[in-house]
Amino acid sequence: MINRFDDELLDLVDENDQVLIQQYRSIVYAQGLRYIRSVGGFIKNSKGQLWIPRRVKEKKLHPHALDLSVSGHVSAGENYEQAFERELYEELGLLTNNINYRKLGLYKPSDGDFRYFVAVYEILDDNEPDYNKNDFCESYWLYPEEIIQKISAGDKAKDGLPLIVKHYYLR
Secondary structure, three states: OOOOOOOOEEEEEOOOOOEEEEEEHHHHHHHOOOOEEEEEEEEEOOOOOEEEEEEOOOOOOOOOOEOOOEEEEOEOOOOHHHHHHHHHHHHHOOOHHHOEEEEEEEEOHHHOOOOEEEEEEEEEOOOOOOOOOOOEEEEEEEOHHHHHHHHHOOOOEOOHHHHHHHHHHOO
């Protein structure tokens, strides 16, 4: 039995990112439905390194895996910017009006055989954020090439991490 209080309602979209219906996240994942929206972002320091956190082992999806600096689903009825603002505050305690950030683009499922549309943001900052300890357990400042090397060497990562790093930082 699914507990709807712990489940998130998402917009399912077509290949053009147009909303079709709304569905609970648990059903989306259980049935492998396509396509959903998410946001992701990287904190980039003045050396060109990206701040990469490791998810806590208690996460249902991708436990103890490397992650984007900030990431999450776009909830039903939200737009990408609203979801980015919400996730940024929930995971890192940051507010968009207090940071220097920009949108890098919209990563589409056709860009890498992925079932998400991901609005990707970049935050310019040399400081490690005071991250939510319920989300992350440790972090690293890594150059994009180092992220791919860690994953290639067997370090667990969320599926989208290497795809998005390669798309925006290694082309």
